[in-house]
Amino acid sequence: MAETKNMILNMGPQHPSTHGVLRLILELDGETVVKLTPDIGYLHRGVEKLGENLTYHQFIPLTDREDYIASLSNNLAYCMTVEKLLGMEVPPRAMVARVLLTELQRIASHLFWLGTFGIDIGAMSLFFYTFREREQILDMFEACAGARLTVNYFRIGGIAKDLPEGFDKQVRDFIKIFPERMKNDYERIFQDNKIVRIRTEGVGIISKEDAIDLGLSGPLLRACGVPWDIRKSNPYCGYETYEFDIPTGKAGDVFDRYMVRMEEMRQSLKIIQQALDRLPGGPFLADDPKVCLPSKQKVMTEMESLIHHFKIVSEGFEPPVGEVYHSIETPRGELGFYIVSDGSNKPYRLRFRPPSFVNLESLAKMAEGKLIGDLVAIIGALDPVMGEVDR
Amino acid sequence: MTEFVIIMLVKMFVIFGAVMLTMTYITLAERKILGYMQIRPGPNRVGPWGLLQPIADGIKLFLKEDIIPDNASKVVFVIAPAMALIPAVMTIAVVPFGPAVTIFGRSVDIYMADINIGILYIFAVSSIGVYGIVLAGWSSESKYSLLGGLRSSAQMISYELSMGFAIVGVIMMSQSLSMVKIIEAQKGVWFIIPQFIGFAIYITAAIAELNRTPFDLPEGESELVSGYFTEYSSMKYAMFMLAEYINIITVSGIVTTLYLGGWHGPIMPPFIWFMVKLFAVVFFMIWVRATFPRFRYDQLMTFGWKVLLPASIVNILLTAVFMTVFG
Numbered sequence: 126m127a128e129t130k131n132m133i134l135n136m137g138p139q140h141p142s143t144h145g146v147l148r149l150i151l152e153l154d155g156e157t158v159v160k161l162t163p164d165i166g167y168l169h170r171g172v173e174k175l176g177e178n179l180t181y182h183q184f185i186p187l188t189d190r191e192d193y194i195a196s197l198s199n200n201l202a203y204c205m206t207v208e209k210l211l212g213m214e215v216p217p218r219a220m221v222a223r224v225l226l227t228e229l230q231r232i233a234s235h236l237f238w239l240g241t242f243g244i245d246i247g248a249m250s251l252f253f254y255t256f257r258e259r260e261q262i263l264d265m266f267e268a269c270a271g272a273r274l275t276v277n278y279f280r281i282g283g284i285a286k287d288l289p290e291g292f293d294k295q296v297r298d299f300i301k302i303f304p305e306r307m308k309n310d311y312e313r314i315f316q317d318n319k320i321v322r323i324r325t326e327g328v329g330i331i332s333k334e335d336a337i338d339l340g341l342s343g344p345l346l347r348a349c350g351v352p353w354d355i356r357k358s359n360p361y362c363g364y365e366t367y368e369f370d371i372p373t374g375k376a377g378d379v380f381d382r383y384m385v386r387m388e389e390m391r392q393s394l395k396i397i398q399q400a401l402d403r404l405p406g407g408p409f410l411a412d413d414p415k416v417c418l419p420s421k422q423k424v425m426t427e428m429e430s431l432i433h434h435f436k437i438v439s440e441g442f443e444p445p446v447g448e449v450y451h452s453i454e455t456p457r458g459e460l461g462f463y464i465v466s467d468g469s470n471k472p473y474r475l476r477f478r479p480p481s482f483v484n485l486e487s488l489a490k491m492a493e494g495k496l497i498g499d500l501v502a503i504i505g506a507l508d509p510v511m512g513e514v515d516r
Numbered sequence: 517m518t519e520f521v522i523i524m525l526v527k528m529f530v531i532f533g534a535v536m537l538t539m540t541y542i543t544l545a546e547r548k549i550l551g552y553m554q555i556r557p558g559p560n561r562v563g564p565w566g567l568l569q570p571i572a573d574g575i576k577l578f579l580k581e582d583i584i585p586d587n588a589s590k591v592v593f594v595i596a597p598a599m600a601l602i603p604a605v606m607t608i609a610v611v612p613f614g615p616a617v618t619i620f621g622r623s624v625d626i627y628m629a630d631i632n633i634g635i636l637y638i639f640a641v642s643s644i645g646v647y648g649i650v651l652a653g654w655s656s657e658s659k660y661s662l663l664g665g666l667r668s669s670a671q672m673i674s675y676e677l678s679m680g681f682a683i684v685g686v687i688m689m690s691q692s693l694s695m696v697k698i699i700e701a702q703k704g705v706w707f708i709i710p711q712f713i714g715f716a717i718y719i720t721a722a723i724a725e726l727n728r729t730p731f732d733l734p735e736g737e738s739e740l741v742s743g744y745f746t747e748y749s750s751m752k753y754a755m756f757m758l759a760e761y762i763n764i765i766t767v768s769g770i771v772t773t774l775y776l777g778g779w780h781g782p783i784m785p786p787f788i789w790f791m792v793k794l795f796a797v798v799f800f801m802i803w804v805r806a807t808f809p810r811f812r813y814d815q816l817m818t819f820g821w822k823v824l825l826p827a828s829i830v831n832i833l834l835t836a837v838f839m840t841v842f843g
Contacts, residue, residue: 132659134659140741156667156813243809246809246810247730247732247808247810248808248809248810249729249805249806250550250554250806250807252554253554253555254554257555314807315809318807318809320730320808320809321809323811323812324809324811324812324815496813496814497740497813498733498810499812
């Protein structure tokens with residue numbers, strides 16, 4: 126018998142379904158993936174090193190560009206870490222606004238995921254329907270901050286400006302139409318489709334134990350049946366006062382990941398509703414003139430504010446010496462920031478734990494022995510954002 | 517004799533031209549219909565309502581640089597697109613677009629030829645088309661192309677079988693292989709009614725044969741970039757596209773002929789009826805493309821061999837039993 130050799134296929138970094146610049150070196154036996162080696166780093170920008178040379182305020186826009194699909198969640202994780210370092214209290218209005226906006230961000234991110242996942246397994250139309258709703262959320266962000274993708278809206282001590290007029294109505298309009306859109310436009314066309322079921326059920330299974338060993342987080346972990354969500358386990362921003370459930374799956378396959386994300390969108394909507402109902406008045410930025418920028422009006426009229434403004438912009442602020450870790454639940458899982466401060470105006474070391482990077486480790490385990498078609502569905506369900514994988 | 521040659525030549529030009537024009541506008545129709553199904557306008561920049569878009573596309577493709585990869589097997593690489601296109605055009609010859617009409621006092625049929633083995637001819641010729649795809653995939657020296665070529669050859673061979681079995685029912689009922697005779701046999705009842713299982717099998721297998729969603733694995737974008745024509749550019753790429761869309765017309769024409777009663781229908785002239793039915797089938801294919809995701813390779817094979825093939829054989833048996841019992 127003639128000797129056969131496996132084919133080495135280089136998938137990416139330019140490939141339609143590797144979600145950015147992920148490169149996979151596949152060893153194929155026919156169409157079966159025998160060995161899979163991810164190669165990352167095509168989007169490396171050295172953000173952690175850059176952080177050591179920027180003041181605490183200056184770093185916020187860089188967090189936008191990590192997980193660019195959910196920039197507000199990144200803003201929040203970073204700002205909360207610095208606030209923890211400073212021991213700072215955030216005014217209630219800012220807290221509720223942060224919850225409201227990051228939950229909207231979660232829906233937007235999951236919608237983006239759903240659309241691209243649809244394309245990955247060949248359902249083209251879904252993409253346009255999910256982007257229609259995502260567009261509405263981006264419009265809200267635009268009204269708030271002026272930007273749509275890299276929103277850069279949270280600040281150390283609160284939010285950049287007050288929520289705009291008419292924001293309330295925008296959100297309520299969205300809450301009104303969204304559940305119906307989910308049912309009619311996503312579930313009926315996608316979830317109820319026989320082909321979608323056979324493409325996703327039983328594909329890319331990872332066991333509970335493996336998932337925990339690999340340090341997976343977010344929907345990926347919850348799909349294995351582990352009800353672990355930082356919003357519940359280590360509540361921040363007052364999540365303990367909101368009423369919502371943690372959806373979990375059973376099999377830990379691609380379909381469960383889909384179901385978990387769909388349910389999460391519904392739960393997020395519930396949180397948004399509650400946040401909107403309780404949104405208090407008052408200041409949106411902590412009253413700490415050494416850290417938080419004063420309003421433009423104050424700068425123009427008060428000598429002291431002008432000085433503070435100048436000082437914060439030119440040199441930043443100096444937090445106490447110490448190290449701090451804080452993590453939040455982003456749409457992709459646990460995003461944690463670790464900051465070491467030596468008492469100067471720049472962090473001595475800034476490190477973060479991006480959920481996509483850790484989740485990507487599981488790819489080989491899930492895809493080896495499967496077909497290329499499965500691999501594409503698995504990458505899709507993993508939902509990696511290369512910006513935060515490569516940093 | 518001269519008169520016959522002239523008539524044939526004129527018919528050739530007219531039918532070929534009409535098919536090419538229809539084909540280009542089917543590309544536009546596909547994009548427009550997909551657009552409306554996906555809440556977006558579709559092409560609307562070139563000409564009113566995007567009507568000149570196909571022409572712009574053609575010019576663009578024509579002016580593109582023609583790239584042949586260094587490692588490609590050059591002769592085969594050049595021949596492959598032609599091998600895909602020629603059978604596609606050849607099958608058009610026996611699609612009966614309408615019965616005889618009288619032009620300048622002469623009775624002229626709106627089809628090239630009515631050969632007595634029409635349906636067999638179509639199957640024989642369209643099978644050659646798969647060579648174009650396999651060779652394109654093989655000669656490109658690209659792994660994605662190779663996988664695409666392999667997938668499509670496996671897929672086309674398995675689906676051709678159920679396709680062939682599906683039409684046996686029709687042939688049994690019409691007692692003929694000639695396309696025109698088959699249409700004449702449907703004067704009373706269209707075969708879609710007695711042969712509904714056959715129709716369903718045929719249209720499914722035909723979509724698979726055309727490499728369209730949900731069976732578009734050979735060119736499955738998210739997996740194989742563009743499958744067998746990943747390395748093709750310019751007019752060679754355009755030839756694959758031409759072949760694909762001409763095949764859509766052919767297959768729709770065959771479905772219309774075999775199951776939808778061909779040119780039969782009240783009030784409107786026969787030719788119009790045929791075209792209406794043909795476009796209904798085309799629309800159905802576009803609709804399917806907007807709705808369905810893609811099968812996985814092994815599922816596609818399972819579906820072809822374990823579902824469609826047995827079903828088509830059962831269909832033959834049922835037809836035989838009914839024909840013996842009732843007439």
